Amino acid sequence: MAELTYRAAVARGIAQEMERDPSVVLIGEDVAAAGGVFKTTSGLLEQFGPVRVRDTPISEEAIVGGIMGAAMNGLRPIGELMFSDFLATCWDIVVNQIAKTRYMTNGQVSLPLVIRTANGGGTRFGGQHSQSAENWAMAIPGLKVVAPSTPRDVVGLLAASVRDPDPVIFFEHKNLFATKEDVPDGEIVDRLGEAAFRTMGDDVTIVALAAMVPVAIEAAGLLAAQGVSAEVIDLRSLVPLDTAAFLGSVAKTGRLVTVEENPRLCGWGAEIASIAAEECIWDLDGPIVRVTTPHIPLPAAAELEDLAIPDAQQVVRAVLAMA
Template sequence: MAELTRTEMTRTEMTLRDAVTRGIAQEMRRDESVVFLGEDVASAGGVFKATPGLLAEFGPRRVRDTPISEQAIVGAAAGAAMTGLRPIAEIMFSDFLAVCWDIVANQIAKTRYMTGGQVTFPLVIRTANGGGLRFGAQHSQSVENWAMAVPGLKVVAPSTAADAVGLLAAAVRDPDPVLFFEHKALYPVRFEVPDGELVDELGTAKIVREGRDCTILALAAMVPKALVAADELAASVGIDAMVVDVRSLVPLDTRTICEAVARTGMVVTVEENPRLCGWGAEVVSLLTEEIWADLDGPPIRITTPHVPLPSAAELEDATIPSATRIVEAVRKALT
């Protein structure tokens, strides 16, 4: 029997929200210890319709609706994880992580260390992150950098449906707590996804567009914007930009990032989080320490300004980095 090669692989078109459902279902079919809980996730299939059908397939023992109790949701996931289950907990909007940050940052992240490694927390906290839906400042934040700052948490943010399936599977199988940031603006976007079981690897960045002149590092919804900007830069001024999808903030794929930046000598980070202490600041600091000699010019950070996100369409669009802003920043630096 001939092995299925990548080119022969059959593919299905699906949205990122469908990919989330597929990823959870794939892992729940494989492993009885995987359970899923959150607000409106079972009967209603999630407020973003990212989990429909799971209750029907796996039943109410494994797919559980919870009260509006974020501390109880992640606390229950933590207690279950330390006693033999592999829970997936949904926090409806990543902004609500602030409501249960004690459990995430003080209990889940630290208890393994504080107990000298006596307990483990194999759990995933999935959450809808980011702006673009005109929800205002309490339902639109990009908070992946909050999580990145806490030792003991792994932090992942996919930009495609295939990555959502594969990285979610990797997160569920990982023995450590993973915060899984799904960008809500990407939920309705359609992608081609290979059929069959997908399992990716945490801590791996991916070069999604080759280029010679500069390296754009982007995450989640900033990746498609960076790709649009790269095409525009090529068409309008002949700048050939490489685009790297960072995918995972912790562990951080410093090898791929350093090599990709060293090849062009010019780095641009595109971050949806507000300016101060965004992930790009950490990456830029790392690059200047470790590959200073390979840099041909100062690093450029494109972020939202250091403000809460406004609601009105025109204001929100002008606040979050756009393809146009990326094009302008790169053009200014390179021409």
């Protein structure tokens, strides 16, 4: 057991898989010599050498197209996009090529690849380096979508993503890089599509993802002080989606709140709400409430960005307003 930051957990997770499987390789802008602009790939070049850890030009289509071609020809590549906002520059290859090729070839092509990317706000970077892009990926058939909230889960879910035979977009949250926890020694491998219960409770189910998980946990603490018992569910992956976790929880609590960092329209919380409305509406004691960032690009100024991204107080207010 050793204390590990979320940032260092990324390198540990990649190293764990590269040691196990020689077909795992890593490419991206500044991932090798510089160890990543967020220092998430520090030491990997030294450990695994320049054939398996390689810097690319600033060419996102070459990076994601390159890992697609490599996955078609016997490698299990990991490609890094420095910021998830840059998915927009190579979205054709992600959506039209990577996501669809297995289906369009009726299973002739397998694409065991991972696109890792730094996602989310809270870092005062402004609108082109702060987006939460997980909803974009969730909307496309053929992509798996993973977003860990803790250092331990970074290792376990990254391992699961690398071993998965299908393409995975792995969203690392920039505002969580400095967080730390004790992580067990040895190999950690999780399964995609299994949510985690971060707190147990009887009065309300709060569903969250990535950086909104600690927000929801903080809110649960504040609610407990007011006599409200909240069950916080960390989805961990949007595709596959652990619907059983929140449907079962709502059957017990009768109330459902989703906490999303993404802008309001078509956020993943809307899908959760839709599933709950279709499948467990008679378990609900009141309306489903979504807490989201407003439908705006994220502003750069600290006061404005903090106002935009949901915080614990906002979640507490949403829950108390339901009663």
